Amino acid sequence: MEIKAREKNSIVIFDIEGEIRRSDMFDVTLHQLVKDQLDSGKKNILLNFDNVDFIDSFGVGEILASYISTHNIGGKLKLARISKKLYLVFQVTMLTNVLEIFDDEETAVKSFISEKDE
């Protein structure tokens, strides 16, 4: 798995590539990277799953841990471009009622901006 971070309109976007699975050994996990950004004062996090090939329950756990960390400091964590499969899982587990999920990055970014304006 590879995670690259970039910033856009004061939103930190994590572009995740590859597979997020339990059996893989990571130097740094997604949650750690998100926490680092939160520690440096960033509050708006967008996770981009466009190039994620596979994600298991471990990966979902990372997403949720990141969500909790962001939520606890009053920030927002949103998801974009998740696979149909993952969306189905999120629906069955009711996570779609908690996580904000967007079809594309642009719409997700706009939602951050419109919330900020409110």
Added chain:
Amino acid sequence: MSEKRLFRWLSRLVEIKPGEESISLLLFLYFFLITAPFGIIKPVRNTKFLIDLGSAKLPLAFLLTAVAMGFIVAFHSKLQVRIPRDLLINNSLYFFIITCFAFGLLFLRRFLWVPMAFWVWANIFVVVTMTQFWMLINDIFNPREAKRLIGFFVSGGILGGIFGHLLTGLLSTHIPDYLLFIACGMLITSVAVLNAIFIWQRKKSPASFQKEKKTGEAEGSKIGFKVCLNTVKSSYYLKLMAGAVTIALIVSTFIDWQYQAVIENKMDVDDYLTFFGYFEAGLLVLPFFLQLFLTSSIIKRYGIRFSLLIYPFILLLGFFGIAFFPRIVFASIIKGSDKSLDFSLNQSVRELLYIPISPEVKYKAKIFIDMFLNRFAKGIGALILLIILSLPVVTKIPPLISTTADQPVPNQARFQEQPIQVQEAGALEIDVWKIRVRYVSALSFALILAWIIISIKISREYTNTVKQRLDLKWERADRVVSEKLDVNFMKLVIDTLENKNRSSVLYAMDIFDLIKQDRLTPDVKRLISQKQDEMKATSLGSLIESGETGIIQESEEFLSEDILVKEIKEIMELDVYKEVMGEYFEKVMNKEDERSEVAKMEVARAIGLMSPQSPLIEKLDELLSDRSPDVVRYAMQSVSNLQKKIYIPALVKNLQNPQIREDARDALKSFGEKILGTLSDYIGDPAENLELRNNVAWLMGELASQEAADSLLVELVQDNGKIRTSLIDALDQIRAKNPSVVFSQQTIENELLKTIKQYYRDFFKLTSSKEPEKKIVYDISRVIAPFCMSTAERDAVAGAYLFETCLK
């Protein structure tokens, strides 16, 4: 070729899903490459055996094969649960390649033992490679996928067989001694393809590759021979089927010998290999076309009985032909008929005969018939042949008419058979082998007559068995409804349709349930996948529609029930999940607006998917007494899924609410006999609501156990008439559902008389008391006569009503 192009090309031939192209092609190729060598091995086996040992030794080969197969199957069964699949199949192939090569060399040295050993080896080769191929299919695909693709794979096998046999026919005159090396080459290629399959498997579904699939084999091996034997012994119908199969296999063994004996004696040695090559190729094509064009129309038009009898009748004619005209044409006809009909019509009819049998019994019967009887019958056939071939043969037949010395002697020097001698005294000497063919035909005649009789009995029993199953169904209307209509499935489909508009989450959960139950069939998909603009679950819409996009690839991969269930379970166990959803659940429970009912329904439903130890399930307390019947309904469903007994009082309480009574009953029923004690407490408490007690009685009737019956009887004795009807109905329900339940005859009789007394008490209140006494007694006796055991009892009841104290 790109994957897309490959998919487009393959989807013209077979119902293939994106992502399945490469593996399907690999498996097709693999099956081709393991059946093609057998197209070479089999003709070589037959040829070498006939040349070096002769048909007289064939029964011994049959017997040795039957015995060896028994050991090999047992050994293989043990191996397949102990070592990884890739290791097992690869090493098996290496073994067959090396031994095939070795036999190729040994045949060049012309050792006499080699053809016998090769005969046994060849049979082991085909059984092991076929078994391992189907194991591979089982590992890679679920039953739904396998059913869809099986035709494609089988055609690979058929094509491989045809190719191998045709190649043998073509090359038999050029390189007859080197054909086995070509077979080795094909097997070596198959190793490469096999390992490509394992690489694909490792890449695509590592979980299934890691999983040894031991449980499948372990379960199969746990169902031992004795259990299967007893299953067949306990059913007259199955015994008949086993008898028919045994005779068919014995007769088939006889045909094998006769066919080879005729070839040996009527054909030039140099033509054996060519003949076997081309003829056996034809034998592969014929059943295919029979199956395609004739089998189902024969069965549909003429029914089971005719379809059962056609095979033995045709063989009867074949045996007659070969007995009196032992020529290649009749040998080919009888052999061709046997193989073609066995693999087409006979197989299909046999599957139909299993229909009236329950799946569990069918599974055990098939194990007994396919694994044990197959070998046993062939072994018996071989033994009988050995006996027949060792019998003394009358070779001289006295003349019926006188002959002259001028009669020409037919020139048959070209063939191996002994020329017919015209003796000076006019006697005819008939070849030994022909007489043996006749002996075998005569015995086959007798066996086939028995087979025909058994087949007629089977067709009668089939009709009776089907009728019995239908009669049982018509005994009770409610059982007809539940057995024939599968109400729960219909409810789920209707819920899914309703939830499409209501909530994408509930909709997703319904789809999940359908997938778990393996009910998301194409028909159901079509039904529920109508486009709805306002539908939020766009991903689901595209998931379940039969689109040609790449979505299907991952959705189909994901729609493997095991993976889906496992992933969702794991996610719900995560601490972070519990933390996130705990907060959400709190919010939902405290909200009271338009959306909150749907949100609570989602929560109630989701709880049912969680582990029974999850702290989130405590919300069920509140949900089970929610104002909304829909919320309560889902909550009760979740209680049923979780099997949490602490919620039983809440379920029982809900029996009083007619809106959700049905769901409460279903949820309670799911607990089974575990809750009988609790239900007995409710039913025995006269302070409890009558409606509730009546419903509990009904529920106990549904549980239909001895314990339920005993509790109900106790209650019936103590009851003061308030729920008497429900109790009696429940007892009647138990009697019908579970005939093994024993009712106390004394109690029943006493209660019966009590009930009759009560009815007549009411009767006398309503009728005029001016009627003469005798007529009243007569009326009573006439009505109660069928119910009472003896005249004395009848008179006692009737007399009881003449006492003023009873009437008042």
